[in-house]
Amino acid sequence: DTEVTQTPKHLVMGMTNKKSLKCEQHMGHRAMYWYKQKAKKPPELMFVYSYEKLSINESVPSRFSPECPNSSLLNLHLHALQPEDSALYLCASEGEMNTEAFFGQGTRLTVV
Amino acid sequence: AQTVTQSQPEMSVQEAETVTLSCTYDTSESDYYLFWYKQPPSRQMILVIRQEAYKQQNATENRFSVNFQKAAKSFSLKISDSQLGDAAMYFCAYTDYGGSQGNLIFGKGTKLSVKP
Numbered sequence: 001d002t003e004v005t006q007t008p009k010h011l012v013m014g015m016t017n018k019k020s021l022k023c024e025q026h027m028g029h030r031a032m033y034w035y036k037q038k039a040k041k042p043p044e045l046m047f048v049y050s051y052e053k054l055s056i057n058e059s060v061p062s063r064f065s066p067e068c069p070n071s072s073l074l075n076l077h078l079h080a081l082q083p084e085d086s087a088l089y090l091c092a093s094e095g096e097m098n099t100e101a102f103f104g105q106g107t108r109l110t111v112v
Numbered sequence: 113a114q115t116v117t118q119s120q121p122e123m124s125v126q127e128a129e130t131v132t133l134s135c136t137y138d139t140s141e142s143d144y145y146l147f148w149y150k151q152p153p154s155r156q157m158i159l160v161i162r163q164e165a166y167k168q169q170n171a172t173e174n175r176f177s178v179n180f181q182k183a184a185k186s187f188s189l190k191i192s193d194s195q196l197g198d199a200a201m202y203f204c205a206y207t208d209y210g211g212s213q214g215n216l217i218f219g220k221g222t223k224l225s226v227k228p
Binding site for chain 1: 119155156157158159162166212214215216218219220
């Protein structure tokens with residue numbers, strides 16, 4: 001099973017809403033990532049978790065709050081987002097060092 | 113800081129023909145990885161091919177091969193016998209050796225169309 005599963009696939013939320021994105025993998029991977037991809041742009045790294053600890057935060061605004069409850073699950077909690085936060089949010093996971101990273105299909109987020 | 117540049121926003125190829133996508137990069141590191149990822153309309157990023165900088169031999173994966181020129185910092189992707197399913201956005205990406213394979217710096221992408 002080389003699958004990274006993201007839910008939901010689509011999400012529309014208001015600027016005052018609180019929502020969460022979920023990412024799950026059952027490959028025993030040590031590292032998990034959140035990327036943001038705006039339309040017609042490349043993905044940009046947001047957060048990296050290594051062995052369930054946050055190791056990289058690429059200066060992401062606090063309205064995005066990551067959480068790694070266990071080694072298989074990664075959440076991204078969203079609160080008070082802006083319309084410019086509308087994007088595709090991709091999750092990825094990676095096994096031991098120098099092995100391939102696997103991406104999920106992403107959550108298409110629209111902030112209204 | 114490392115950068116990745118793809119100078120071809122769009123490319124087109126006839127089915128069964130060969131196409132080459134270009135990528136250049138800049139880094140002060142001597143050891144690193146380079147990748148080509150494919151992103152079809154389904155949105156999932158799929159690894160096409162990976163090259164370790166310390167390996168002189170160019171990587172190949174079936175119909176996909178790379179031309180890695182370390183001194184020139186060039187990393188092009190050749191797709192042979194193009195198929196309709198190859199139509200997608202292709203991203204060139206970089207990561208430092210010994211780092212995380214998921215900690216990637218992407219180029220802006222090249223949209224590949226395949227004509228029947």
